[in-house]
Amino acid sequence: MALTQQELKVFPSLRMGRFREMSRRTTTRRDVKYNCIAFAAGDTTQPWWPPVPTVQRFYYWPAGIPVEETLDAFMSAFASLGYTPCSSPNLEPRIEKVAFFVKPNGVPGHAAIQRENGMWHSKLGDLEDIEHNLRDLECATYGTVQAYMQRTRRDS
Amino acid sequence: MTTSYELPVTKPSTKPWSEIWNFEVLVPKPTELAGNVVTLLWPIINQATITGRNLEETIGDQFRRLAEQWRNETSMLSSPTETILHPAYWRIILMGLSVVPLILRDLRETGGYWFFALEKITGATPPGANSSDLNQVIEAWLNWGRANEYIV
Numbered sequence: 001m002a003l004t005q006q007e008l009k010v011f012p013s014l015r016m017g018r019f020r021e022m023s024r025r026t027t028t029r030r031d032v033k034y035n036c037i038a039f040a041a042g043d044t045t046q047p048w049w050p051p052v053p054t055v056q057r058f059y060y061w062p063a064g065i066p067v068e069e070t071l072d073a074f075m076s077a078f079a080s081l082g083y084t085p086c087s088s089p090n091l092e093p094r095i096e097k098v099a100f101f102v103k104p105n106g107v108p109g110h111a112a113i114q115r116e117n118g119m120w121h122s123k124l125g126d127l128e129d130i131e132h133n134l135r136d137l138e139c140a141t142y143g144t145v146q147a148y149m150q151r152t153r154r155d156s
Numbered sequence: 157m158t159t160s161y162e163l164p165v166t167k168p169s170t171k172p173w174s175e176i177w178n179f180e181v182l183v184p185k186p187t188e189l190a191g192n193v194v195t196l197l198w199p200i201i202n203q204a205t206i207t208g209r210n211l212e213e214t215i216g217d218q219f220r221r222l223a224e225q226w227r228n229e230t231s232m233l234s235s236p237t238e239t240i241l242h243p244a245y246w247r248i249i250l251m252g253l254s255v256v257p258l259i260l261r262d263l264r265e266t267g268g269y270w271f272f273a274l275e276k277i278t279g280a281t282p283p284g285a286n287s288s289d290l291n292q293v294i295e296a297w298l299n300w301g302r303a304n305e306y307i308v
Contacts, residue, residue: 047236054272109233126268
């Protein structure tokens with residue numbers, strides 16, 4: 001299944017032709033195997049989120065990281081992977097960057113990882129993985145880009 | 157002198173849900189009723205006739221609308237908190253036992269976090285429902301649905 005018009009409505013800036021689907025659902029079942037945070041962290045085996053009651057057993061969260069839905073906690077989780085804060089989303093040789101989207105209430109809504117071609121790569125919740133311009137995913141659901149982190153690319 | 161009354165004991169139905177939901181309340185045709193007024197009002201009466209099948213459709217339509225809203229507005233989310241606290245999800249929970257067969261059907265077709273609603277509505281904890289593997293949890297609930305004749 002490709003992204004539907006209904007799903008695309010959530011992202012007012014995401015226009016046809018300005019993003020590329022990198023994966024495609026093969027069934028109507030929701031793909032909750034991993035989420036955007038896990039994907040940005042390079043883990044496609046399990047979803048990442050600070051444990052919340054009732055569904056905590058399905059989610060991974062690094063040990064020792066504050067269990068709270070805040071940008072600081074999410075950045076701490078990525079710091080445990082070797083990322084350090086940076087100020088720019090610009091492409092730099094041999095540097096891997098992650099961008100965090102945060103909603104007005106301070107809760108992180110999304111994370112995207114930069115590809116070597118300068119485009120950004122995201123897992124959209126239970127939906128597809130897409131390649132996109134960073135700010136095209138800014139919306140009420142995800143919030144706006146508020147922070148970046150970087151580390152040396154592992155394959156460089 | 158005091159009189160004691162025994163409260164009637166209602167046994168749970170052993171019929172499958174499909175049979176319970178297919179009952180119909182029969183309303184006489186207008187020709188069987190006297191008076192032009194009734195004949196004139198027949199289209200309205202007919203439209204308002206409640207049958208078991210209509211009841212199912214009404215609940216079904218409401219469920220499908222809310223489930224679709226929930227899916228559309230949460231499928232791009234990564235946050236389990238927002239997914240489960242979505243108002244449409246809670247409206248479905250408030251619909252109670254009547255939507256359990258519909259939830260199970262949706263669970264079978266689309267997967268997702270229906271188990272939380274099922275726990276809240278039924279109070280059940282099927283064997284395997286506490287697994288950390290979501291697919292196993294889904295299968296546990298589907299087995300429970302079959303065993304309790306919510307899935308036919």
